[in-house]
Amino acid sequence: MRSHLLNDTTAERYRRTVTEGVERVAAKLATTDRPFTGVTVDALSPHIEKIDLDQPLHDTAAVLDELEDVYLRDAIYFHHPRYLAHLNCPVVIPAVLGEAVLSAVNSSLDTWDQSAGGTLIERKLIDWTNERIGFGPAADGVFTSGGSQSNLQALLLAREEAKTDDTAKLRIFASEVSHFSVKKSAKLLGLGRDAVVTIPVDADKRMQTMALARELERCRHDGLVPMAVVATSGTTDFGSIDPLPEIAELCAQYDTWMHVDAAYGCGLLVSLKRRALLNGIERADSVTVDYHKSFFQPVSSSAVLVRDKATLRHATYHAEYLNPRRMVTERIPNQVDKSLQTTRRFDALKLWMTLRTMGADGIGQLFDEVCDLAEEGWRLLAADPRYDVVVEPRLSTLVYRYIPEAVTDPAEIDRANLYARKALFASGDAVVAGTKVGGRHYLKFTLLNPETTAEDITAVLDLIAGHAEQYLGESLDRVAS
Numbered sequence: 001m002r003s004h005l006l007n008d009t010t011a012e013r014y015r016r017t018v019t020e021g022v023e024r025v026a027a028k029l030a031t032t033d034r035p036f037t038g039v040t041v042d043a044l045s046p047h048i049e050k051i052d053l054d055q056p057l058h059d060t061a062a063v064l065d066e067l068e069d070v071y072l073r074d075a076i077y078f079h080h081p082r083y084l085a086h087l088n089c090p091v092v093i094p095a096v097l098g099e100a101v102l103s104a105v106n107s108s109l110d111t112w113d114q115s116a117g118g119t120l121i122e123r124k125l126i127d128w129t130n131e132r133i134g135f136g137p138a139a140d141g142v143f144t145s146g147g148s149q150s151n152l153q154a155l156l157l158a159r160e161e162a163k164t165d166d167t168a169k170l171r172i173f174a175s176e177v178s179h180f181s182v183k184k185s186a187k188l189l190g191l192g193r194d195a196v197v198t199i200p201v202d203a204d205k206r207m208q209t210m211a212l213a214r215e216l217e218r219c220r221h222d223g224l225v226p227m228a229v230v231a232t233s234g235t236t237d238f239g240s241i242d243p244l245p246e247i248a249e250l251c252a253q254y255d256t257w258m259h260v261d262a263a264y265g266c267g268l269l270v271s272l273k274r275r276a277l278l279n280g281i282e283r284a285d286s287v288t289v290d291y292h293k294s295f296f297q298p299v300s301s302s303a304v305l306v307r308d309k310a311t312l313r314h315a316t317y318h319a320e321y322l323n324p325r326r327m328v329t330e331r332i333p334n335q336v337d338k339s340l341q342t343t344r345r346f347d348a349l350k351l352w353m354t355l356r357t358m359g360a361d362g363i364g365q366l367f368d369e370v371c372d373l374a375e376e377g378w379r380l381l382a383a384d385p386r387y388d389v390v391v392e393p394r395l396s397t398l399v400y401r402y403i404p405e406a407v408t409d410p411a412e413i414d415r416a417n418l419y420a421r422k423a424l425f426a427s428g429d430a431v432v433a434g435t436k437v438g439g440r441h442y443l444k445f446t447l448l449n450p451e452t453t454a455e456d457i458t459a460v461l462d463l464i465a466g467h468a469e470q471y472l473g474e475s476l477d478r479v480a481s
């Protein structure tokens with residue numbers, strides 16, 4: 001069994017085993033002709049259920065054969081140009097190399113004595129990101145597991161910096177299309193049920209700052225305390241960007257923490273054409289970025305950044321066995337002092353390898369390409385009488401719905417769109433997402449694959465129309481019979 005431990009004597013086995021696995025995946029990537037096989041839960045479950053975990057196979061090739069059956073064959077492949085659904089990106093090769101290195105070395109980023117160079121690499125990437133944001137020299141931050149954790153940590157700091165200890169009085173302001181992790185965070189932070197005040201959006205799905213101003217004033221008038229305003233820079237559903245300069249102004253006026261949730265829009269930090277869309281972000285107190293969304297990094301890769309490093313002390317606890325207080329005066333950098341996690345992956349290495357190989361412009365160019373494609377997709381949809389499209393994209397998201405000529409019942413149109421999405425998924429020809437707008441079912445493309453073309457978009461729109469028409473035809477038959 002010791003031959004399975006990775007060490008000096010097994011280096012050759014490691015090389016062989018990983019190469020075997022890499023070859024399977026490479027072959028898979030080269031031959032996937034659809035983003036999905038369309039397998040159902042009921043069809044796939046028995047393959048996994050029948051495996052006896054107490055009966056190991058003892059052979060890599062056999063385990064990989066089995067993996068084909070339980071995972072690789074039916075996985076959803078984000079690298080396929082017709083995967084157009086959620087905020088998942090195809091990944092860049094330097095980052096995948098980083099992933100392989102970091103798990104083999106297995107550094108843990110909590111303390112210097114478990115990561116050494118890793119700690120400094122992470123800190124340099126945090127500084128680099130802060131410079132892109134436009135924060136000053138007092139800025140800091142830490143890598144996290146994802147945007148949800150980053151938002152939680154940012155709001156924790158905001159709560160600790162708030163002007164009252166009475167958590168029942170605290171209020172967070174976020175738009176109606178902000179991410180649900182804001183509400184989840186409020187719950188985890190022990191705030192009241194009414195803690196998150198929802199601010200309406202304008203026709204472009206951007207927070208209405210007039211409404212925000214009114215709610216902040218009402219909050220103060222009611223003797224409550226504004227704890228934070230969450231501005232979303234790239235809403236999950238629409239890619240819309242809240243007006244950062246106006247929000248920053250209001251935060252200053254009401255002495256309130258400004259958090260920018262740029263989980264999606266952070267790709268703009270490296271964009272060659274669209275960086276100005278983030279103007280005002282430098283006035284935030286904290287920022288969430290998800291490199292695993294718009295920097296083409298494998299999950300997980302995310303960070304929370306703060307304008308003033310002193311605020312990170314709210315996440316600091318000392319343990320004698322790990323990070324005793326004296327280490328602070330000895331200036332030994334222990335990242336655990338800034339993190340909600342203890343043992344923590346060296347995810348930063350993936351971004352490091354990416355920047356050292358491709359450079360920031362390389363990533364920015366890829367993100368610009370998908371934003372350009374969304375603009376083209378918008379023109380296609382706007383010109384297509386079969387479809388209603390919601391907002392002109394700022395980033396790379398398109399929300400639309402099929403509107404059959406002959407049908408006026410909105411509930412029937414909802415059902416046709418829902419049916420089309422499910423039928424498309426079951427066919428595996430393409431994967432699209434869905435959402436609700438004004439209570440009605442819409443479909444969504446999140447374009448994060450630079451390999452996707454306008455022809456792909458056209459083809460998928462034709463497939464959707466075909467499925468929707470099929471549903472409506474059958475529906476007519478049902479009525480007739």
Ligand SMILES: *Cc1c(COP(=O)(O)O)cnc(C)c1O
Binds near residue numbers: 148232263290302
């Ligand atoms: C995806 C997303 C999140 C959550 O990030 P995870 O990495 O999935 O935890 C938060 N905010 C916005 C705007 C997002 O799009």
